[in-house]
Amino acid sequence: MEYLLASAIGAMTAAGIYLLLRQRTFPVILGISMLTYAVNLFLFASGRIAINLPPVLLNKTPTYTDPLPQALVLTAIVISFGMTAVVVLMGLGAYLSARTDHVNLNEGQDDNAEAGK
């Protein structure tokens, strides 16, 4: 299980970073969202994996899952929605005002620099 979770976090991070480095706003936003998933799962993983443990207090079982990372991640999920919404609107406003959704100030500048090398 640990290997699955860790590799999933790694894959989502990699995808997030790759999309983050694209030159248009929409992929960048998706990249941020992917990174958010990865980070939330990572935070959650700091409580270690617990399967089939009760998340609420019951008198029957003596062991419980770790509630603290869950509480932290819960607010993180909600806040990241707020952040995504703000970023989306910034991207949208920028596209409508500038008629381009390029994230760089001078379009293709980074590529030119690359080509020049």
Add this chain to the structure above:
Amino acid sequence: MSLILIAALPFLGALLPGLMIRSGRTACAWATASVTLTALIGLLVHAPAVMRGEVIQYQLEWMPLLGLNANFFLDGLGLLFAGLILGIGLLIIIYARFYLSRQDPMGQFYTYLLLFQGAMVGIVLSDNVLMLLIFWELTSLSSFLLIGYWKHLPEGRQGARMALAVTGMGGLALIGGMLILGNIVGSYDLTVILQNKELIQASPLYLPALILILLGCFTKSAQFPFHFWLPHAMAAPTPVSAYLHSATMVKAGLFLMARLWPVLAGTPEWFYIVATTGLITMVLGAVIALFKDDLKALLAFSTVSHLGLITMLLGFGTPFAAVVAVFHIINHATFKAALFMSAGIVDHETHTRDIKRLGGLRHLMPVTFTIVMVAGLSMAGIPLFNGFLSKEMMLDAATEAAWNGNHWLVPALATLGALFSVAYSFRLIVHTFLGPKRDDYPAKPHDPGFGMWAPPALLAVLVVLIGIMPALMVGPLVATASGAVIGGDLPYYSLKIWHGVNAALFMSIAAVVGGLVLLAMHRPLDAAWIRARRPEAKAIFDALMRAVTGAANALTDGLHNGAMTRYAAVFTLAVIAAGSAAWFGGTNPAPAREALAIGPVPLIGWILLMVATVCMVAYHRNRLLSLVLMGIVGLIVSVAFAYMSAPDLALTQISVEVVTIILLLLALNFLPKHSPVESSNARRFRDGTIAVLGGLAVGGLSLAMLLSDFSQESISAFHLANSKPGGGGTNVVNVILVDFRGFDTFGEIIVLGIAALVIFAMTESVLGSPVGAWLKQRPINPLEAGDRHPLMMVVATRVMMPIALMVGVFIFLRGHNEPGGGFIAGLIVAIALVMQYMASGFDWATARQRYPYHMIIALGVFAAAFTGIGSWFADRPFLTSNYGYFQIPPMGEFELATAMAFDVGVFLCVVGAVMLGLESLSRFAHRAGDRPSPYPMDIDPSRDLPQEAKDA
């Protein structure tokens, strides 16, 4: 009056002028004057006690652990300076009333002036070094406003900038020096610092601290080579020049040198730095002053010269010289302020300050002439005026000083300075007022009204009175103030006119005679001066500033070329590098946990997630597809939460997923549907490498974390143990959110609310711009114009609405004990509402939405806040929760906790924020001419059927 009030009064009073200006200029001036007068009276009440040698203290603890206390103290030196600041300030306020013209915004002027006054009083009364530094910076800022008061004059703006740059730079140095000083002593209280002379002077950091502190003092007091800003600051209105640049601000540096004299002075370093700088400044300032034709520039350089004189006296480090310095501070303030105000009068009446265009004003402006003559003779050091007394004593002190074993250098240069001082003082009097009357003045000169000449006249009277009866007039004040500077027994000195025949007398006579000779030869000397090549301070300063700005720009532009992708790549690489360095540089725990077995279900989920992630990268150019793929990823993540014993997270993630996708779909409606192919292969390879590196690093870190044990005991055990007895809930996650870490959650819902408001504000600004007009007029895309509000969907959402709301309430109510809670309930209710928007259209839904979402957010924040405040009434800290069990037959026992009220706040905030965000985004879709449809759906059989069919 308590000291803090004296310091605070001008700041509080700074609000008055702006209000009073509506009642007229005179009322405004009186209001301002009354503030200063009150503070002055409050100060003078303490005067008798201070004169007896007491030190008045006022202490207010703020952050004692950091050494930040609002401590004030008043001793002789503080009394002298505060008296000068408030006393001359009062005269300046009266003078300015008549000086400023109707076009000048007088309220602004008085506000700046009072701010400055408060900052100055704060400097001289502060006991805490850190507070002193803040006041010090405040004087720089407020003087910037005052110098640039005439915003339409480029000289004013440039002068203000220059003054701010120079004094601000000095202020930075001063902060460093004072912090070192405080560190050496271990206290930031001046009274403590002043008692640790040996400790400070023995410290290896003494010299750096001294240099830094002196940089602050020298820039503020316009000492060579920082003297150049003062003449340029003369672009300010004359009341400002008279106040800031003769009596107060430029003396702040002197004040600080005098204040720290007991602990810093007396070493060779102090003598050579301070005395030498003072000597050079004195001579240089006096020489330049003689060749200035602008009245105010002449006075400015003379001020530089006199400040140098006082600095030199403090630099000698002997008690006698310190007494003379204090005495000369008083004298200089009186005659120089009078001279500045008179220069302002001349300027005001003749419309020129150019000495070469003046002359013969003696009969036209007799009152002004008298004032200038008295003050000018005092500046020249002629007997019977106060300047003479301190100058004699200065020359006396100079004869004692040996510069590197050389006994004649300092006295000779001091005499030279005095000689030029005589020359420019006489030039001021002779070339402006004596000589034949001219007929080409720019305006017809005459004496001004009483209000304008009364303030300088009062000072001129003081000049004479002190000059004739020094011991009676200022003897006690000089004694107390000098006592505070020296911090020990006073040396022998006497304030009187005739000291007998001594070296100082001959030097004085030489200076007067030489000065008169110099004045007689002024015309050829002046011609030579103009021909000579002199370094122009402003040009040097400007070139320096250009170079610094250019370097800063080059650096910023080089780093910030506007390529976001580059920043992101650099940032990612830096994070990976830092993380790797930490990982490989430290010791890592060995894996201590057995990996859990992999079941079939997680494996399927993992495969789905991996495929979706890879496809998302591969097909990211097709934006709609990538959005769908992202939805899959989000769903798997939700399922993963549920599988790993986190139902709360699963519920939250899945509902957030829904609103996020709706949000992105809304945005995609206006964005291009495809991303073009732009990146080169090399570029893609580079990004891929970075991404893989980052993925490997994070994945590896996760694995290492998952396989190792907690390095420290987790605090979760505490939460598990106290959730039920302390918070009254069995859902520990929810209890943590609303109780244990309720304050965090409180902050978070506020952040969420702010995010929604930001979205709303941005929408407003975009829609209000030309873009908004374009959006309204954009053509209708035939593809989207079909069945916009389908019957099936409308009916389905209507049916689901009450069910969804019920689920929301249910999730909310069970939240304290079972998975659920305000966050999730809020998201579910928001989704239920959004469905109505989607089904029947924005306009239809908005028309039926009675409560603005802003209000719901605000209600949520208030509900949470008041729940928290409620615990104050039970004498508990903010957000302490309470709960109890209630019996309501026939439903049986149930629990009510205050945390539930808090959760209501969370719920409302989430609903409001999500809805406001989505609603703002949907407003982009609004076209001109769109009318709210009266019908919830496009095709409604009950509406479209003919009447007979309905009846049947």
